[in-house]
Amino acid sequence: MEEVQVAVDGLERLGLTEYEARCFVALTRLPHGTAKEIGKVADIPRSRVYETMDRLRERGLVELQEGEPRTFQSVSINTAVRVLRKQYESYFETVEESLRQMEPVFKENQQAVWAINDHEQVTERILDLVADATDEILLIVFAETLLDEELLDALRSADDRGVAVHVGTDAEAVRDTFADAEIDARVFTSELIEWFDAGDATPRIGRLLMTDRGPVLMSALHDEDLPGVPNETAAWSDGIDHGLATFAESVLTYELRENAAEVGDSAVSD
Incomplete structure (x- = not known):
């Protein structure tokens, strides 16, 4: 059977x-x-x-x-x-504890740029960075398809624990999503964001993320269709000592500083 x-x-x-x-x-x-x-x-x-x-x-x-x-x-x-679920969860706990004990050994002071070639993996990395944020999150989103409920939940959790959430976008649908998301996010746009969004080249920018003025992620959207998911790739860095990461951190920090006044006026909620 x-x-x-x-x-x-x-x-x-x-x-x-x-x-x-x-x-x-x-x-x-x-x-x-x-x-x-x-x-x-x-x-x-x-x-x-x-x-x-x-x-x-x-x-x-x-x-x-x-x-x-x-x-x-x-x-x-x-x-x-119930028995199997408890046993299975214990395996995860054991693996997580073991990996966390080993991680500092081989990742201490490791700074580089890493490539990600799959939309789901890009999202997982973004969720990890958002979850680790303690002070500030800057997320620039160029397409509504890149803002799913899982990411909104992660930003909502960050907001709940006191992390400042800033969102840059030129997409009306993204602004509407945050208006209904019950997140105290400051939503803004800028000439640079509008310029990026106006381009028709491919690949085009998908998401930009910076957390705590340190780790940065930059994603690109490709025209080739994938079944049911965006065709997204990305590069990210856990430190700003690398040239590409330093450039991205400088651009994103500039965007945040230059639009600070507008952010207050464009806030979804104050």
Whole structure:
């Protein structure tokens, strides 16, 4: 059955071995079962069922009734999902803790410009930079398609923790979005933004981001169509000592300073 294979594949992705997944799925289709019955339904050797059941019991997914022969039953689906979710989340926590402990070792004082060739990865990097911001965010957006709900949520969270959010745009749709977004963002435009937006060359600028007068990201939109997502690439830097990053930081800081007066007048909310 297709549903059986889908369930088995999903359980394997969650960390179960093939035999564990097949035995557990077999048990969910039975009220209870002996090793012989489970092996028959799961299509695995009976000799492997007992050791597989032991591992599933250790995971909290199978219950045992002693007897001759021994009988097994699966826990409820709700319990199984809760157990697997907890185990899966613990893997993430372990990996995150390990990676964070290692990161300073090989990234200390590392400053360079990095290329990103995929829209989703560009967005993930922007979300990371916004999440790390402690003082100020300057985001210039040239297309409404580059301002999704996930990015708005990240800016809303930054605003909630006291980070100043400045948004430069010449797109009326972007201004309208921020007017309804419940974010205390200062929205402005400038001659430079209008000049960039008026160009018809390809690729064209998509998003510019600077956080805390340090990390910067510059993205480009390409005309080639991608299914359902913008065709966006980017370059970013975590420091301003690199020439390109220094130039971008200088331009964005100038934009922020020169439009400070207009920002107050154009604020979505004060």
